[in-house]
Amino acid sequence: MNVRQFLNVLSFTYQERVRTKSFLVTTIMMFVIMIVVSAGPALLSAFSHQAPGRIVLINEARQFPISSASLRTQMGIGYIWQIGQLSHLPVLRSELKRGQDNLAGIVVIQPQGIAAPPLVTTIVRSANPAFVGPLQTYLQSLYSLTAMRRQGLTAAQDALVMAKVPLRLVQVVPTHQNRYYPIYFLEMLLYMFVLLYGSMAMMSVAAEKSSRVQELLIANVKSVTLMYGKLVGISLVGLTQYPLILIAAYIGSHLVPGQSGAAQALFYGLAPGLLALFLVFFLLGFFLFATFYAAVGSLVSRVEDVSQASSPITMVFLLSFMAAMYALSSPTSAWVAVLSFIPNFIPMVMFAREGMTTVPPLQLAVAIVILFCSVLLSGYISARIYRIGVTLYGKRPTLREVWALLRSQ
Amino acid sequence: MLAVDDVTFTAKPGQALALLGGNGAGKTTTIRMILGLFAPDAGSIEWNGQPLDQRRVRIGYLPEERGLYQKSRVSHQLIYFGRLQGMSQSAARKETVTWLERFGVRDALQRRVEELSKGNQQKIQLIATLMSDPQIVILDEPFSGLDPVNSDLLKGILMDLIASGKTVVFSSHQMDHVESFCEQICLLKRGRIILQGNLREIKRGYGRTSLLIKTDQDVTALLAAQPGASVTRQANGYEIKLDSEERAQAILQTLVEERVPVVKFELAEPSLHDIFIERMGE
Numbered sequence: 001m002n003v004r005q006f007l008n009v010l011s012f013t014y015q016e017r018v019r020t021k022s023f024l025v026t027t028i029m030m031f032v033i034m035i036v037v038s039a040g041p042a043l044l045s046a047f048s049h050q051a052p053g054r055i056v057l058i059n060e061a062r063q064f065p066i067s068s069a070s071l072r073t074q075m076g077i078g079y080i081w082q083i084g085q086l087s088h089l090p091v092l093r094s095e096l097k098r099g100q101d102n103l104a105g106i107v108v109i110q111p112q113g114i115a116a117p118p119l120v121t122t123i124v125r126s127a128n129p130a131f132v133g134p135l136q137t138y139l140q141s142l143y144s145l146t147a148m149r150r151q152g153l154t155a156a157q158d159a160l161v162m163a164k165v166p167l168r169l170v171q172v173v174p175t176h177q178n179r180y181y182p183i184y185f186l187e188m189l190l191y192m193f194v195l196l197y198g199s200m201a202m203m204s205v206a207a208e209k210s211s212r213v214q215e216l217l218i219a220n221v222k223s224v225t226l227m228y229g230k231l232v233g234i235s236l237v238g239l240t241q242y243p244l245i246l247i248a249a250y251i252g253s254h255l256v257p258g259q260s261g262a263a264q265a266l267f268y269g270l271a272p273g274l275l276a277l278f279l280v281f282f283l284l285g286f287f288l289f290a291t292f293y294a295a296v297g298s299l300v301s302r303v304e305d306v307s308q309a310s311s312p313i314t315m316v317f318l319l320s321f322m323a324a325m326y327a328l329s330s331p332t333s334a335w336v337a338v339l340s341f342i343p344n345f346i347p348m349v350m351f352a353r354e355g356m357t358t359v360p361p362l363q364l365a366v367a368i369v370i371l372f373c374s375v376l377l378s379g380y381i382s383a384r385i386y387r388i389g390v391t392l393y394g395k396r397p398t399l400r401e402v403w404a405l406l407r408s409q
Numbered sequence: 410m411l412a413v414d415d416v417t418f419t420a421k422p423g424q425a426l427a428l429l430g431g432n433g434a435g436k437t438t439t440i441r442m443i444l445g446l447f448a449p450d451a452g453s454i455e456w457n458g459q460p461l462d463q464r465r466v467r468i469g470y471l472p473e474e475r476g477l478y479q480k481s482r483v484s485h486q487l488i489y490f491g492r493l494q495g496m497s498q499s500a501a502r503k504e505t506v507t508w509l510e511r512f513g514v515r516d517a518l519q520r521r522v523e524e525l526s527k528g529n530q531q532k533i534q535l536i537a538t539l540m541s542d543p544q545i546v547i548l549d550e551p552f553s554g555l556d557p558v559n560s561d562l563l564k565g566i567l568m569d570l571i572a573s574g575k576t577v578v579f580s581s582h583q584m585d586h587v588e589s590f591c592e593q594i595c596l597l598k599r600g601r602i603i604l605q606g607n608l609r610e611i612k613r614g615y616g617r618t619s620l621l622i623k624t625d626q627d628v629t630a631l632l633a634a635q636p637g638a639s640v641t642r643q644a645n646g647y648e649i650k651l652d653s654e655e656r657a658q659a660i661l662q663t664l665v666e667e668r669v670p671v672v673k674f675e676l677a678e679p680s681l682h683d684i685f686i687e688r689m690g691e
Contacts, residue, residue, distance in 0.1 A: 002464075005493055012489045016481055212476025216537060219444045219470040220493045391446055 005221050009229025010236070013204070017237045027241050031248045038252030053104025055131065056084040056092055061111040061118040064142055074138045079104060079131055096125055105129060109139075117143050175331060175357045179269045183355035184328060185249070186270075187348055189242070190282050191321050197238040197286065198293040198317075199310070201231055205297030205386075206306045214390045223387040227298075228379070231290050235283070277364075278351060284371045285347025288378055289317055295382035298389030300396050309396060316344055324348035331356035341367055343374035381406075412438040413600040417452075420545075420593065425567065425577040427587045430597035431689055436580040437473060439597070440549055443578070444470055456545075467494065469543030473550045473580075475534045479523040483509075483533055486522070487540065494541035501540070508536040512562070528559050535563070539570075546570055548579035552586050564590060584682040594681070596688055604688050612678040619683065620649040620657055622664075623673035631667060635660055646673065650683075 017023055059066050071081035084092065089108065096103050106123040120139060122132055141162065148158055205227075208214045217226055250267075296310045327336040327349045340350040340359075350367045353359050388405045389397075397405070413435035420426040428436045441447045443454055445463040454461045478486050484505055491501030509515045512532045517525055522533065531554065539546065551567075552560055568590055570577055581587050587594065587608075594611070596604040604611065620638075622628075623646035632640045637652040638660065651657060657676050664671055679687075 008489065008492045012485075015485070016478070020480070208476075208478075211479065212472060212474040213478055215472035215474065215476060216470065216490065216534075217493065218446060219468065219472075220490075391441065 002222065002225055006225050006229045006232075009221065009226055010233040013230050013233030014236050017200075017234065018240065023237070027244060030241060031244050034245050034248035035252035035255065038249040039255045040252075053129070054080045054082060054102050055105045055107060056082045056088075056103070057107045057109070058084045058086050058089065059109045060086060061109050063111070063114075063146055064109065064118065064139075066109075066142070071138075075131065075134050093123065096123065099125065105131065107135065176269060176355070179355055180328060182268050182270050183352060186278050186355070187321070187324050187328070187352060189245070190278075190285055190348060190351075193238055193242070193282065194286055194289045194317060195314070197234050198290045199306075200237070201234045201290050202293040202297035202306055202310055203303065204230060204234065205294050206300050206303050209298060209300070209390055210302055218390055223390060224383040227291070227294050227383055227386045231287065231294060235286055235290070238286075274355065277354060280368060281347040281351045281371070284368075284375050287375050288344065288347065288371070289313060291375075291378045291382035295385040295389065298386040299392070299402065301392075305396055320345045320348050324352045327352035328356060341370060343370060346371040346374075413442075413597070416595075416597065416600070416602055418593075418595045418602070418605055420576050420578050422544075422576050423571060423574045424593055425571050425579065425591045426593040426595060427591045428578065428580040428595050428597060429582065429584075429587065429685060430580075431582065433599075434597040435600040436597060437549055438600075440470075440547055440578070440580065443545075443547060444468060466545060467541055467543040469494075469538040469541065469546045471535060471538040471546075471548040471551055473553070475531060475554075477522045477530060477533060477537075480521060483520055483522060483525075484518045487533065487537060490537040491540050494543075496541050504540040504542075505536070508540055512536065527554070528556060531555060531559065535566070539566075544576065546575050546577045546579075548577070550581060551579055552581060552583050560586070582685075584680065584685055588681045596685070598689060604684070608681065611684065612681075615679050615684065616654045617657070617676045617678055618651045618654060619677045619679045620651055620660065621673065621675040621677065622647045622649065622660075622671065624664075624669055624671050626669050628664070628667075628669055631663065631669070632660070635663070650679075 057066065057068075057071065066083075068081045068083050075081065084106075086108070089106070092103070092106050095101060096106060104124070108121040108123070110119045110121070112119055120136075122135070144162065145158060148161060153161070208217070221229075253267075292313050293310060296313065297306060300306055300309050323336070323339050323345050326333075327339070330336065331353050336349060336353060339345040340353050340363075346367050350359070350364070354364060384406055385402060388402070416435070416439055418426065428439060430436050438447065442449050443461070445461075456462075456466055484502075487505040487508075488498065488501045491504060492498065496504065506515070506518065509518055512535075514525075514529050514532055517529060517533065522530060525533065535551075538548070548567075551563060555563060564586065567577060567579075571590065592608060594605065594608050595602060622632075628647070629640070629642060632638065632647060632649065635649075635656070637656050639650045641648045641650075649660070654676070661674060664674075
């Protein structure tokens with residue numbers, strides 16, 4: 001490979017992309033969309049705090065003294081609790097049905113005799129709202145206390161009976177559940193990068209071939225040099241746009257004042273070591289797929305054929321993304337462990353494993369070595385396909401024909 | 410599949426060699442082997458007695474199907490092509506301007522290729538081929554799609570190249586262009602050479618067997634009666650293929666005896682076009 005020519009191809013590819021108007025437009029669009037998307041969670045939580053629902057509680061069981069103040073302290077600040085009269089129930093029901101006055105629910109407590117617990121009816125608009133669980137716990141403890149008092153237990157004995165059993169969770173393989181969103185976000189970045197810039201490389205190869213510029217180029221430049229110059233050039237285009245996406249995500253998540261919790265969630269636990277590892281998987285993953293995309297681009301004669309011809313690669317890539325999503329939710333499963341050593345799954349699945357739990361360093365090293373060798377192999381195969389493909393016009397060759405040509409060389 | 414078989418020819422500096430042949434004869438494949446895009450299964454390609462190293466010897470190549478980056482500016486891509494051919498940035502920039510001026514398209518420098526006319530795009534393509542001052546110039550169908558003015562412009566440039574000692578190899582099936590400046594020919598048919606050598610000698614070998622007669626009188630019957638002659642009537646005369654040069658004298662004598670008013674009586678070597686048709690038909 002000729003380094004000078006490689007750099008020539010690289011810089012031409014890069015400049016040709018970056019100088020276009022469409023590059024400017026897509027970059028601005030990505031920036032704006034990213035700000036909106038990353039501000040989303042913070043905006044949602046800000047709005048949901050501004051508009052808590054109103055719940056009217058009608059208490060007919062006199063033996064349970066329930067005040068709106070005690071409800072507020074026991075149930076948190078999510079809802080506004082009010083005490084109502086049974087005679088207002090029909091009016092309240094129709095109000096609830098029409099969705100008036102921010103009414104989220106009606107709770108009716110009716111006695112069923114001295115010795116029996118009261119009947120609690122919860123009337124809501126449609127879905128099961130969040131307050132039902134805590135309300136039941138609160139009323140349960142209230143009933144238990146009243147019952148114990150009736151049996152003659154003292155306040156000190158009350159405390160003894162009602163004391164909570166402490167629960168402690170010990171994970172043998174610790175998982176970092178609070179890193180779910182940051183890791184998900186990074187996986188998404190890799191996924192988009194491969195799809196966007198892998199197909200950009202493929203399109204540019206196919207366009208060069210269909211416009212016959214290729215003939216002029218391969219007379220002067222080795223196909224390997226040409227292919228890698230192009231791939232690195234286009235990956236640099238991506239790496240020019242990506243920092244802007246990250247900046248947009250940062251700005252977006254800090255945009256809503258007073259919601260620093262949501263902002264922190266997006267960047268939680270992203271230590272430099274983990275980010276460096278991500279960069280390794282990111283670049284190797286990109287080249288693993290992009291070399292095959294470039295090879296496909298070299299095989300088609302017309303740009304229109306590109307998307308159909310590349311669908312097998314896109315399928316394989318999609319599969320590894322889906323596996324990564326599974327790995328995020330169950331990072332310690334045996335399946336995930338197996339997949340994290342299969343070349344096309346390594347970049348996303350192994351990173352998901354490392355992000356959500358802690359993978360033994362040896363396993364991590366083995367995966368990186370496997371991935372690195374696969375990238376070299378895919379580069380070698382793709383360069384050979386590329387060399388054949390660029391001088392091949394007419395009908396798109398079948399896999400079998402490509403294989404036969406590769407062997408005959 | 411065998412594309413070319415047992416093809417041997419020599420191109421010399423200061424001469425043009427034409428690779429001729431019908432569609433699918435193996436011209437482009439032969440050119441691609443010279444460029445090192447395909448490796449021949451057997452045989453070699455040599456330059457000055459050494460195997461040709463495409464990285465050492467500058468080869469200017471004009472592909473049959475013209476291709477440029479449509480969206481890219483002329484200066485940007487010409488400098489890129491020049492750099493890929495081993496030129497420095499400044500030399501590539503300088504040659505780009507010089508060549509554009511030579512072709513009279515200096516104002517195309519900062520234009521996008523898609524804004525240029527087809528003829529001008531071909532000039533840009535040719536500049537990409539020649540700007541690095543290559544020792545070997547390979548042109549695949551250089552005349553296809555050019556109008557007469559641009560055709561002559563290209564012919565002039567090729568003459569200059571030959572005069573300056575370049576080795577020019579080109580393929581064509583436009584025989585009149587080939588005839589006007591080409592010394593060596595190599596005729597391919599289904600991947601094999603069926604005729605090669607110096608064009609003048611080849612023609613001389615055929616003898617003066619092509620006879621052209623111009624007359625206002627209808628002499629079709631008279632000529633048809635002549636032995637060893639196949640007659641084609643043309644718009645203002647007759648074209649006759651003779652099986653030997655001597656037949657012409659007998660025909661001339663007959664015409665004089667019959668008192669036919671002859672405007673033109675020309676005995677010539679067959680044109681390359683005729684030779685091509687004859688050899689390809691075999």
